Amino acid sequence: MEAERGLLPALLLVLLAAGGQQPGAADYCSWRGSGLSWEPRSRAVEQVHLRCTEGSLEWMYPARALRVVLEPNLSSAQHTTVCIKPASDFQGASIYVERAGRLHLVASPQKDISRRTASFQYELLGNQSAAGPDFKKMTLVKAMCRPCDNMELLMAICSSDFVVKGSIRNVSHDSENHMSQVDVNVQKVYRQKNRIFQQDEASGEWRGPIRTLLQCKVKKGTGDFLFTGNEHFGEAWLGCAPRFKDFSFIYHAARERRANPCEFQLN
Template identity: 45%
Template sequence: MQLHVWILYLGCLCSVSCSYRESQCSWRESGLSLDAGSVKQAVLRCAEGSVEWLYPAGALRFALVPRQPPAVPVPEPRLLTACIKPAASFSGAQLYLEKDGELELLLPEPRPSGGPAGRPRVHCFSWLPRQKVALFLQATPHQDISRRIAAFRYELRGDWDGRLALPLNKLSADGACRPCNDTEILMAACTSDFVVRGNIRMVGNDAELQESVIGISATRVYRQKFTLFHAHGRSVRSLGDIRVPLSCGVKPGPGTFLFMGWVHFGDAWLGCAPRYKDFKQVYEAAIGARENPCEIALE
């Protein structure tokens, strides 16, 4: 791999011609505007957004600086997290993670396969607040760059928002399959992107992506950030899918559950799923002790 551009950049900033641009949530530009051997810089601050680099040439550097909620006194987060999801047609560049000046290949340019493109893998990583983290996009040499587009979506997260089971944490080896305790169940009911009561109708496994997809038949949708669960016909039930890591070994079974979790690149990911009767017991005990963080309409 040719990393001479990065070595020059990291070793001596004055030897590289850089242009600076504060981005909003999404960044879209052409590599044809870059001078040969230059590195263009931008900042990604939003909780989520996208990058689209047309006709890659030269190099890009995106500093990752998640915003903290304004005017809300919060402790410094223990960890910052980011997830990158490349477009299915990602080409023309390689993506590197820079952490404290060290470079790690995060996403190589896919090799031409001739077959249909699979569902893109999500790459997640974390860092401490005082660490300097950036993404480098280095264009790979091609005679014809007219059809090359290096595009990806990103999510930036911190743990200052009170969420106890962010998608990254639930995808990690430590927290993916761990059952939620009573405190986490109550907080999840108040802060999750979706809260639905229902049953498991099927479970499908994707060995390539190492994911299980749980088909949910919901009898009540308490909250959903996006339209994840849709009503079908005249049925009072809504149908939708929730994802979990394949390693959790989820299997279909009887019973009514309260499914709670977060939206991750447009997909619903499971945070907590207590049986509904168990949730009622925990919630009613919290009300009796005046320790319920929010109100849920029980039936």
């Protein structure tokens, strides 16, 4: 393994199955350290254990290898997906994922080892059936570029990270990063995980950005919508977004049939 011989700094990510976490172990979500604190002549690989489902890592002056062991408490998940978002100024190391004792490169190696920073955010998603708690993650993928059916719409208000009523203020496209951004004028925030939708101090209006894939070819539409979706790395990503009047009709019809999966106050 080249990283252990000191040829290139490397980040080695290892995901352990649920149960690897020791009882009573602290939840270390993030780590920040420096290669300058290590013994220069040592070839030992530094180990970092992270026990949350999301967090970040910042490695200053990377040297040799840093082995990051992810031990989340996802006991109900049969499989786990690891999402990594390198910082915009990520420099100085290669990222490998270790599976069954073998290394798989997921980020191109840096030939200039004088570069000083290697940092990224991580997010772990448990893969379960659509009826489980992680239905919202599956909904994000399924609904990204197509209209949701009625059941998906009804489930979206129950399980999404954010649910807001509003209109489209502007749509911009970023071809380099393959995504579009929908700027929303918000009339009502029913739910949000974090403060992505906030009140503008100058105008007093509530606004917020929602992202989606460029391939979805989102265009500006008129009228009010019910925007739902999930947060990833502090950003809102679009899930189901029906016209508000259409969703209101679907929800009230389901409620009369007692087929609504959860109670939701649309008024």
